[in-house]
Amino acid sequence: MTQVGEGQEAEESAPQVMTFGAPTAGEILAERYELVEHINNDSAGRLVWRGVDVILRRPVAVVLRYPGGDSATEMLQGAVAASRVIHPNLVGVYDAIDEAERAYVVREWVDGQSLRELVVDGPLDPARATTIGNAVASALAAVHATGMVHGNVHPGTVMISDDGRVVLADARTDGADSQQSDVRAIGGVLYFALTGHWPHVEAPLRGATAGHGRAAIPDAVRDAGGALAAPRQVRAGVPAYLDDLTMDLLDAEIEPSSSDVLAAELARLDVPADEQFLDNAGPLRFTADTGEEPSPLAAAGGRKVAIGIAGLLAVALVGLLIGITTLRGGDDDPQTNPVAAPSSSAPGGDATPAAVTAGPLKISAARIIDPDSKSRDELEGADKVFDNDEDKGWETDTYNRSNFGNLKKGMGVWIDLGDQRTVKSVQVVLSARGASAQLLAGTNDQPSTSAGDDALVTEYKKTAIGQPFEEHEGTKMTFNGFNADQKYRYLLFWITELPSSDGGYKLGVQEITVQGS
Known part of the structure; x- marks a missing residue:
């Protein structure tokens, strides 16, 4: 089981580390993270522990080095940067703390190799x-x-x-x-x-030199x-x-x-x-x-x-x-x-x-899902999200708060692939950074009414694809968490938080592309 900071165990000849600030089993860091078991050390001088978040009661990995301060700056900066990107193929980073005599990063625990x-x-x-x-x-x-x-x-x-x-x-x-x-x-x-x-x-x-120590590859x-x-x-x-x-x-x-x-x-x-x-x-x-003659490279x-x-x-x-x-x-x-x-x-x-x-799949239809709106005046333009033109798209109205001003739980773009398909990934191109959204899947269509949209969202929220994006710092969201043994026809890109724009909050969905077979 590997939970090493840089993925490399220390070589057998690695010098002894300092003892001042050394962690001990049972110690609770930041009044929250209990150290359970020392897993290994890496060649950069960091210790990796299996721990428990005593508040959320979930396992965590604690990557710790001592002393902290300047020597831990790179580790902490990397952790802060990584925490801003949420993706199913990235290890989640939960916390980064510098206590001077030591510094540590708390991240997702991964059982595996x-x-x-x-x-x-x-x-x-x-x-x-x-x-x-x-x-x-x-x-x-x-x-x-x-x-x-x-x-x-x-x-x-x-x-x-x-x-x-x-x-x-x-x-x-x-x-x-x-x-x-x-x-x-x-x-x-x-x-x-x-x-x-x-x-x-x-x-x-x-951290590895070919032919030397256990870290060698x-x-x-x-x-x-x-x-x-x-x-x-x-x-x-x-x-x-x-x-x-x-x-x-x-x-x-x-x-x-x-x-x-x-x-x-x-x-x-x-x-x-x-x-x-x-x-x-x-x-x-x-x-x-x-x-013609073949190119020199060929x-x-x-x-x-x-x-x-x-x-x-x-x-x-x-x-x-x-x-x-x-x-x-x-x-x-x-x-x-x-x-x-x-x-x-x-x-x-x-x-x-x-x-x-596997290749690009055709989207046969799309429509806007807005279960909490009485006026339903934001439903036009769904066809622009699959017209192969990222300069054109559908966008929400401007709201006074990022969470739609408490007027609604969210809204989204529903797409129909026309038939059951094996889906590998979905990429959504957005007009701005800072949005929160997730991808959902369902097996039923519903009438384009407030009641129909509500029933559709209720069903689709039972099947989330991958992990949601929270205040995403990019303009592209890629969802890869599809079940290879399952086929999909209906998907819902569900928006829960809008980025700031023009004195308010709004978001445009410029293009949705689906890869599969």
């Missing part, structure tokens, strides 16, 4: 590695949407709970990293999950010139597209995509292992026979993707339309059954059979 521990038994299968990469990318997209950087992404801070939830812990704020280096680190996480080796993305893993396999061996060269069974994606993220000469674009691509690839899509499907490539090696993930997505959409039209005899509704375009790279020129993959 770090990715570093999980891979001790051997590399992961490609499907599971993709799922973990998707969760990390989604977490980073939420962090980056606020303008912040995580700066500490590696196998020790990626944690997998006993119930399968993947969470990212322990952000840093030392200013040494960028959003781009965060995204490149996802390539390192994928590489490690697929091979059991760390490729040392831009810098060695913090094996260095990546390299050739005589120091070039990194691709995952497919290290082990069999890694799909070519996942190998390409991983190596592109690690290539300093290829500018990585933004974290939200990468999250969308990994969500498209993150399909249930028993569906076996990973053997045949993947990012589509430029394969048109133009008669000729130099096996990886031909120099256009970035954003370009891949654009080509993928075109390929999807062509493939669907061909397979379905010109059906003009391509988004209802996305398929991968045939590959022209099969031996002998034979096309690889098309396979269904």
